[in-house]
Amino acid sequence: MTDITRKPAGRASGRSSSRSGGRAARVAARAAALAEDQRPIQPGMTGGLYRPLSDAQMQRIHETALTALAEIGLADAPPSGIEAMVAAGATLGDDGRLRYSRALVEDTLAKACKEVTLYSRDGQHDLNLSGQRVHYGTAGAAVHMVDLDGRNYRDSTLQDLHDASKISNTLDNIHFVQRPMVARDITDNLEMDLNTIYACCSGTTKHIGTSFSDPSHVARGLEMLNMIAGGEDKYRARPFVSNSNCFVVPPMKFATESCEAMEHCIRGGMPVLLLSACMAGATAPSTIAGAIAQTVAECLAGLVYVNAVQPGHPAIFGTWPFGLDLRTGAMSVGSGEQALLTAGSAQMHQFYGLPGGAAAGASDSKLPDMQAGWEQMCSNVMAGLSGLNMVYEAAGMHASLLGFCHESLILGDDLIGQAQRCVRGIEVDDDTLALDQMREVCLGGPGHYLGTDATLGRMQKDHVYPSLGDRTSPKEWEEKDKPDLLANAVARKVAILAQPSEARFAPDLDAALRAQFKIHL
């Protein structure tokens, strides 16, 4: 048996040299920083290999949603929405509910925007929402901050919000920043909305999601955004802030004021997130299929609405069914049921060919502890594997969306990195199958793969290394005085916040904004 002779002669020296290199060669290889596009994980990688619903099941959910829209319909649309939707073909019943025929829904699906770009202010972090491309980011809206020191919950502030934005700007695996918390120290709602935009935009150049608490605030918000962009035409060309619209009060009622705000946003050129946040067992059926069917129906109604106001306007299909602990009636976001609600939603977005988003990665735990880790990973990785375009609430969120934690956001970057590695999946080709390497290593070779050219060549581009996650041996760990994950996250936070924001406004723009708006930062 002379299989060993099959080995090309040229390879022997390569192996020999890298063998003699060993650890030094690995050190040299990892010292060479990778270009951005060579990183092992990227925003917008394609998921979709996990399919909790069969084609027939998706069809049944779709049919249920169509029946619900035709027979139950939605109540409480504002007069302007009724006018637009009736003009588009919806029927207003004596009971005040708008009902939608199959034909109207199908026409809407045909004309709806199928590919949404969520722009970044710097042009470096634009997100392309299409197919099964996956992006992770924060979302709202917590009303508390979690201070690890003393394990305290306190009211969240504008500074907390700015800090979250600034921290997110430094984290590779946080791809967008939807405002994660409410600035409760600002009592005037208009000022709160405007300062929310200021605090987020001055913290990150990544895409931002915001929200308006009143329709009348949108005009001033757009004014600020147009100033930041350098003119309305520039903002409209690359809207780097989108609006999150809780346009329904499930089950099957429009949120009147939010709908009015949405109309203003559409007219101002803002992409909108059609957010239907139901709770399975309270504001939607307790079953996963039923909750998805209802939220799909609601978002289809929202899509009719958007396209009635402005055909083809960029809208994200935001089916956000949440879980509920039926023992207590309290919201629960960290369960396996939640992960299924979200992954099933992602498949329905793909069923329609629409850019979509849902919530994953939030925890019921009050602190970034082991429970938080398993809850955040469960839904985050399943959302990614299911090919969800926008994974909202992916980092930092605790207490069933009531509390946000900066240190958890930082750790979430590590967690999401591993989830993204899973989304990237398994490459199978001659190189990765590595039969030649097996031959070389086993037949007269070193008997191990450490330091082979193939191993060294792939050590940076195949593997996601944690930033704060610890992989030391117990011995090294003890020698380092048993480093604590949370203490390290606190230190990272302090270091990030000690630096000036990379997204801060130029002095003249900042002065102009402060002259026009009452900025509380």
Added chain:
Amino acid sequence: MTDITRKPAGRASGRSSSRSGGRAARVAARAAALAEDQRPIQPGMTGGLYRPLSDAQMQRIHETALTALAEIGLADAPPSGIEAMVAAGATLGDDGRLRYSRALVEDTLAKACKEVTLYSRDGQHDLNLSGQRVHYGTAGAAVHMVDLDGRNYRDSTLQDLHDASKISNTLDNIHFVQRPMVARDITDNLEMDLNTIYACCSGTTKHIGTSFSDPSHVARGLEMLNMIAGGEDKYRARPFVSNSNCFVVPPMKFATESCEAMEHCIRGGMPVLLLSACMAGATAPSTIAGAIAQTVAECLAGLVYVNAVQPGHPAIFGTWPFGLDLRTGAMSVGSGEQALLTAGSAQMHQFYGLPGGAAAGASDSKLPDMQAGWEQMCSNVMAGLSGLNMVYEAAGMHASLLGFCHESLILGDDLIGQAQRCVRGIEVDDDTLALDQMREVCLGGPGHYLGTDATLGRMQKDHVYPSLGDRTSPKEWEEKDKPDLLANAVARKVAILAQPSEARFAPDLDAALRAQFKIHL
């Protein structure tokens, strides 16, 4: 529009009565304990909706493994193994390596055991390994115990092992107990192997996996097992302990002594786990596809071996590729790469129609912290979704398999419960789509689903509630003095260990065992 009249008259009163029930009705519903088979999650639920490999990719991995077996083959088989495998059709080369033709592998696959039952001692926890049925349990072998008090790593002992078995016996979502740690306080290896069996069997009636450190120990081990069973015929009829055989030293070498031990186990009627534990980047190619291809080749060789000794003997296809941190050369088990290695392995088991197992749920973290939570969930849920029959290392394992933690095992039960809920998936039928409920609730109904008959009827059988995981609001949490997850796990451990073992031997059997063997417990 009179859709409201579609509602069957009979339902209105039902809704009305459950509405008036509210919280009291929920309390009553959850007070009624569910029968075992009504629990929302079960051992052996069917996964497989996550498929990281396409059919063509599996075929390529298979072809690569076949080529590796034909051209590279395996070294270091013991004389008895060479004799058996050559008799079965393998070729012994001048280089001492056994090589396997495609025909031999195909013949072996045809005659191999396709459905393995792993028996429990009590008959209540038998595991059926077939199809994409998923079971979670512990595995080995840590050499340290993690004491949360003082965050200390210390040598693991026989008592620790017994305690782990006893704790596992009380946890619904730990389906089997492969010995998770080494009893380092027993210096004699034969005594260690025998006491390992005693400590595990006296702690749990669930299926146990053990391991022998020397071929000569198997006979005495079987003697003990036959005594516990009440006779050799009884043990052979329901072998409640299987043997974990690290039968290869990757890459592509048999572990000579372990193979000899395996032969003894086969002859004694013990099911075997054909365990190929390679490290991608050290003892296997660094690529996921390459590591899977090599471990598949090794396990196919092992399968030839088992079936050459005893055709159709129950064997678990144990492709256990582990990850490696290429920066340091240290083993890493908590990464996204690990989850993919395991999920891809599961698909290869299904490709061959063989009962299989792999490792998931272990952490690189030294403690049960947030990192441990995300690492354990990532691979556990992906293993389940991929339909892995035996998820080994699923709970309690830290420091890249060097440390075991009882409190983490207890928390792992919660974690695995949520993973299992994901495996159960989404049911889609008329009941779960709940269109009738939507009509009732929305059209003149209460406008919410809390307390409907459907919601109450499903609150126990659809939902997995955590045992220690906390879902309180920040307010409740503060009122309860901010309960700590780990402190609660410690308390649970103390309570479990304060009770006598439910699996303890009858006094006469125990006395007989102690007369025959030197028991250190």
